[in-house]
Amino acid sequence: MKQKFFKGFAVAAVAALAAGLAVTPAQANKNIVVWADETRGPNLVKTLAAKSDWVSGYTITVKSFANFDALKDAIDKATATTGPDIVVGANDWVATLAKNGKLAPLTLTASQRARFSASQFYDLSYKKKLYGIPVDVNNVAMIYNTKLVTTAPKTFGDMVDYYKANKTSKSLKAGLCVAGGGMSWGAHSVFSALGANAYYFNSNGAINKSQSFNPNEFGRNVKQYLMDGKKSNGFFPATDTGCKDNFLAGTVPFAIIGNWEWEDYKAKGFTMNLMPVPGVKAGDPGKAFGSVSGALLTTFAASNGVEAAAKSLLVDFFGSTAGQVAYQKFEKRPPAEKGAASDASVTDGQKGFGASAAAASVPQVGAILNGASGSKSYWDSAPAYWTAVLVDGKDAVTEAKKLAAIWRTNLRGAANDI
Amino acid sequence: MLSGLIRGKVALFIKIALVALSTAVLLTLSQSAFAKGEYVIAGFLFIVILLINYTYFSKRTVPLKFFLPGIILLAAFVLTPILYTLVMSTYNYKTGNYISKEEALSRIQALALEPDANASAFDIVVGEFQSTPAILVSDINNNSYFISTPKEKIALDATKVEIDEYQVAQSAEGFTALESGDISSSAAAKKRYFFDGTYFIVVENLNVGAVFRQSLEYLPEQDVFRSLITGDIYRDNNNGNYVNENNQDDFLEPGWRDPSWLTNYIRLFNDERVRDPLISVFIWTVVFATLTVLTQFAFGLLLALALNKPIRGRRIYRSILVLPYAMPSVMSILIWGGMFNTEFGAINEILGRDIAWFQDPTFARVAVILVNLWLGFPYFYLVSSGSLQAIPSELLEAAAIDGANPRQIFRKVTLPLLLQILSPLLIASFAFNFNNFNLIYLLTGGGPRNQLDGEIAGATDILISYTYQIAFGNNLQDLGLASAISVLIFFLVASISLYGVRKSKVLESFS
Amino acid sequence: MTRWLKENLWRHITGVVMCLFALFPLYLVVLSSFNESGSLQVSSFYPKDISFANYQVLFNDxxxxxxxxxKNSLIISGFVAMTSVIIGAASAFAFSRLKFQGKRFGIQLLLLIQMFPAILALSALYVIMERVYKFAPGLGIGTQAGLILVYLGGAMGVNIWLLKGFVDSIPAELDEAAKIDGASAMQTYWQIFVPLAAPVLAVVSLLSFIGTFNEFILARLFLIEVETRTVAVGLQQFIGGQFSENWGPFAAGSIIASIPIVVIFLSLQKYIVSGLTAGSVKG
Structure with missing residues (x-):
């Protein structure tokens, strides 16, 4: 009997609780959600705390992820349910995300287009549609330690000579290493300095669809400058690990550093002696990739009913002079927008990279570099070359021919997309 | 007796309170899930409610009373993902074929907009005109202003509109503007406004409209897309894409995930670009797991034997030796990763060499085994020393009396007994290391890969890290194929473990 | 003396060598945590100048x-460890002691489930928890509660299997006697099994704790807000950034994160050995 009573009690309690639950009617969404990584996110929050009414009538929520990989993992899996309206990500995400139907295109007015360079749009476009606004410029430049090297090297050979002469006396661990950007993206300027560009340009500024680098010449240079017979001469390590620490510790005289980390160097007392990697011949420096991070518009914005507002946020905040200046005050990378880039508030570090980029950079064209088949991209083949030659001691010319073949295939595969 | 009675009543009360509470919570959840259209989850929760109430109020369900919470959790977070993986493995589910067909259809239609020659865009105000959605358009370059509704374009006299400092019209007679905050979600934001018949204006953002024309039309009866510009027909190729009938390389993006039945499994065996790396990865996986177990066991046993006597400092030894096991492995693996660095790592520093640990296949494999040895030998030390103590001392004494020397005793008595006791653990360890994702992912990332020669799998990739690479890597993500590999791994590990279980006769007790 | 040498010298040598092997990386971490330049390389094997800069970063930035x-790591891991053992122990008891239809099938299914490589489950769990978020934002993706639920599900198989081994080893006569005294299954469980198995339950929950503490892939996907992250996710940030590495704070953070676990581990050592012997592998 008692059992029954309790049963009845439980049911009644439940019914009471359930009845009290009314489903609230859906309200029009007036909040734009932005996803970003562990540095851009918090800095966006600070920027928006200072001024939040970039799009009148809408609020903005920023979610920061633990790191870049975590952000990529999440945006790969996100759906309209919890996905963002805008994601601030790398330009090489654009093709994949667009193919997977996660990005929505946007259209700019002529005056909005004029605020950016064509190559920046190139970076964020897929199949002739633009999927985001360029936010900050990512590039690398070479820094040298003035306590070790007093005059700027003019040629690649100057650096190698310095390394060989001072290797033991100054207990150098390497001559030139890549501290920022990794052995593919960050090392392009070394490839380029030794004669291997990912692609070449016609005089009219368009990419030459048939020219690729000369593997014999590049291979010979690698042998001459980086090798000691069949072994690496220790000048250029095949990995980037530990490079930053060692440059800061004074055991590596030259390092390729990223513009997002120059403050770390400055904080340790280094002057911003930035320059492109000198080439084999004086005055022909290696070109570094210049790419942009983009604020990308997702298709979720439409399902969340904020597409038009999100697009307004993209052009009026992410893509405006005022917005980029306000944001880069915290983020401290070179802004992509032309007005913001020349703004007085941009600091010397940001400008130093800008100057180096202006002197020797190439746009990063994802359609070519990512590889048509997906398995052999520039990104995978470039570090593999360094490993094959500098670590495994394979023939620099033979491997260069393989490399050239891969790059040529990618160039051809992308001919319709560029 | 009295205390028992009270306890019984209290227990009954607690039970009923708990059941009522969980029912209430779950019912609330189930209801809101239903309200939001998540019928499967709502149904699952409802069944859970029924099960809970039935189980704990019926007298016939004693075992279930113990099982139910565990079963519910397993079903929700373990069984469902397994089923999901099984289903995924029968789909063409990869980058470019990722969303459902419905979503793909709507994406293709949304993308099938082509701007006019100048990529014209105008400043607009979104609102209503004569109670239909309309936009007030300012064509500043031509100093012309008009209102556009979905059906028509109404030219305005430039002098009769209110313009702001940028020459943008802000209001006009009969036109009511929407509040900025209401535009995005309004019906007006989704309409196509009349421009010149072929081209129309869409609301690009809150104050810009862009001029487009439709470049593709969808014909639902035939399930094809027709290009309005070239007339080409794009047909469903039954593999998740609309492909141009006249040109196989021309297909519409995005595609969708399409059932492909056993194709992914067939690729595992037939497609040499899938099969060959898979075979080499499988071989390394087995070698890795075997070597790991052997080295960990050998060093653990050696230590257990050495410290099996109450020698001085044994407690200190033991406390130090378990440290690698107690340290959070995520951190220790990352630290080892730093130590193996070629130019700057501590290991090369000590060896006085510059070995490229993670760039050379052999060295990378050695490093992986070495790190895993560090991580795992304390475990085998602990279990071996536990088991050594479990060996009856009479046995060893008897052997000694029979004149066997210590080595013989070890070989003939101790080791076989130990192996018998520890064989389930050795097998469990093998199965664990067979899928030791964290180690590979954090230490080498599966590398090195010789990309120049087109290698897809890295030298230290084990099946599970290879699968992860395929499913979530930076390049092409092939979830269908990765799922098929998962299923294959499952069968491999299951047969290894079942063999082990048979051997250790664990299942005997249920027969 | 010579006999002592003969008997014990090799024991000490083995002990010392293996201790050095075990300590070496840990020593390096300690060293670099106090080294301002924060690199993992050894310029010297003794600390030159001790700097607390790396620790300051952790507490002041x-x-x-x-x-x-x-705190998050401890709460999440602690909760998962306790709850999963409570739930797992009940199931293990039933598998080991009660008679019912389909028991053999259940055991085998449990064993098989554990062998399914869970890596693709990432996608599935994301989809499920995203849907849960839709109607219960407090439980879905992005919440610690949601992550705990997923962890609990994942811990079930292992824990039930492990605990079943223990229950099997408890002599059946004990509960036979209880049954004769008229105790129900529930009473047997609470009054006989739970007190007997208490140390074992502690060990299994400790292992579960460590396993959860170490998990980072799901945690990284689930815990988006900075304040909700766990140590394993947070630490990766230092050396898993887009292009940069920061070993100094990482080393300092690792040391702090390890202390509670190492302390618990060392104090429960005696139980752990018995727990391990019954068949567990660290996750």
Whole structure:
């Protein structure tokens, strides 16, 4: 009997609780959600705390992820349910995300287009549609330690000579290493300095669809400058690990550093002696990739009913002079927008990279570099070359021919997309 | 007796309170899930409610009373993902074929907009005109202003509109503007406004409209897309894409995930670009797991034997030796990763060499085994020393009396007994290391890969890290194929473990 | 003396060598945590100048709420460890002691489930928890509660299997006697099994704790807000950034994160050995 009573009690309690639950009617969404990584996110929050009414009538929520990989993992899996309206990500995400139907295109007015360079749009476009606004410029430049090297090297050979002469006396661990950007993206300027560009340009500024680098010449240079017979001469390590620490510790005289980390160097007392990697011949420096991070518009914005507002946020905040200046005050990378880039508030570090980029950079064209088949991209083949030659001691010319073949295939595969 | 009675009543009360509470919570959840259209989850929760109430109020369900919470959790977070993986493995589910067909259809239609020659865009105000959605358009370059509704374009006299400092019209007679905050979600934001018949204006953002024309039309009866510009027909190729009938390389993006039945499994065996790396990865996986177990066991046993006597400092030894096991492995693996660095790592520093640990296949494999040895030998030390103590001392004494020397005793008595006791653990360890994702992912990332020669799998990739690479890597993500590999791994590990279980006769007790 | 040498010298040599092997990386971490340049290389094997800069970063940098991460890890892992053992123990008891239809099938299914490589489950769990978020934002993706639920599900198989081994080893006569006294299954469980198995339950929950503490892939996907992250996710941030590495704070953070676990581990050592022997592998 008692059992029954309790049963009845439980049911009644439940019914009471359930009845009290009314489903609230859906309200029009007036909040734009932005996803970003562990540095851009918090800095966006600070920027928006200072001024939040970039799009009148809408609020903005920023979610920061633990790191870049975590952000990529999440945006790969996100759906309209919890996905963002805008994601601030790398330009090489654009093709994949667009193919997977996660990005929505946007259209700019002529005056909005004029605020950016064509190559920046190139970076964020897929199949002739633009999927985001360029936010900050990512590039690398070479820094040298003035306590070790007093005059700027003019040629690649100057650096190698310095390394060989001072290797033991100054207990150098390497001559030139890549501290920022990794052995593919960050090392392009070394490839380029030794004669291997990912692609070449016609005089009219368009990419030459048939020219690729000369593997014999590049291979010979690698042998001459980086090798000691069949072994690496220790000048250029095949990995980037530990490079930053060692440059800061004074055991590596030259390092390729990223513009997002120059403050770390400055904080340790280094002057911003930035320059492109000198080439084999004086005055022909290696070109570094210049790419942009983009604020990308997702298709979720439409399902969340904020597409038009999100697009307004993209052009009026992410893509405006005022917005980029306000944001880069915290983020401290070179802004992509032309007005913001020349703004007085941009600091010397940001400008130093800008100057180096202006002197020797190439746009990063994802359609070519990512590889048509997906398995052999520039990104995978470039570090593999360094490993094959500098670590495994394979023939620099033979491997260069393989490399050239891969790059040529990618160039051809992308001919319709560029 | 009295205390028992009270306890019984209290227990009954607690039970009923708990059941009522969980029912209430779950019912609330189930209801809101239903309200939001998540019928499967709502149904699952409802069944859970029924099960809970039935189980704990019926007298016939004693075992279930113990099982139910565990079963519910397993079903929700373990069984469902397994089923999901099984289903995924029968789909063409990869980058470019990722969303459902419905979503793909709507994406293709949304993308099938082509701007006019100048990529014209105008400043607009979104609102209503004569109670239909309309936009007030300012064509500043031509100093012309008009209102556009979905059906028509109404030219305005430039002098009769209110313009702001940028020459943008802000209001006009009969036109009511929407509040900025209401535009995005309004019906007006989704309409196509009349421009010149072929081209129309869409609301690009809150104050810009862009001029487009439709470049593709969808014909639902035939399930094809027709290009309005070239007339080409794009047909469903039954593999998740609309492909141009006249040109196989021309297909519409995005595609969708399409059932492909056993194709992914067939690729595992037939497609040499899938099969060959898979075979080499499988071989390394087995070698890795075997070597790991052997080295960990050998060093653990050696230590257990050495410290099996109450020698001085044994407690200190033991406390130090378990440290690698107690340290959070995520951190220790990352630290080892730093130590193996070629130019700057501590290991090369000590060896006085510059070995490229993670760039050379052999060295990378050695490093992986070495790190895993560090991580795992304390475990085998602990279990071996536990088991050594479990060996009856009479046995060893008897052997000694029979004149066997210590080595013989070890070989003939101790080791076989130990192996018998520890064989389930050795097998469990093998199965664990067979899928030791964290180690590979954090230490080498599966590398090195010789990309120049087109290698897809890295030298230290084990099946599970290879699968992860395929499913979530930076390049092409092939979830269908990765799922098929998962299923294959499952069968491999299951047969290894079942063999082990048979051997250790664990299942005997249920027969 | 010579006999002592003969008997014990090799024991000490083995012990010392293996201790050095075990300590070496740990020593390096300690060293680099006090080294301002924060690299993992050894310029010297003894600390030259001790700097607390790396520790200061952890406690003072607003972007790195390290103590919060630590608290999160301890709470999440602690909750999962306790709850999963409570639930798992009940199931293990039933599998081991009660007679019912389909028991053999259940055991085999449990064993098989554990062998399914869970890596693709990432996608599935994301989809499920995203849907849960839709109607119960407090439980879905992005919440610690949701992550705990997923962990609990994942811990079930292992824990039931492990605990079943223990229950099997408890002599059946004990509960036979209880049954004769008229005790129900529930009473047997609470009054006989639970007190007997208490130390074992502690060990299994400790292992579960460590396993959860170490998990980072799901945690990284689930815990988006800075304040909700766990230590394992947070620490990766230092050396898993887009292009940069920061070994110094990482080393300092690792040391702090390890202390509670190492302390618990060392104090429960005696139980752990018995727990391990019954068949567990660290996750």
């Amino acid at each position: 607003e972007r790195i709420p390290y103590l919060t991460w630590m």
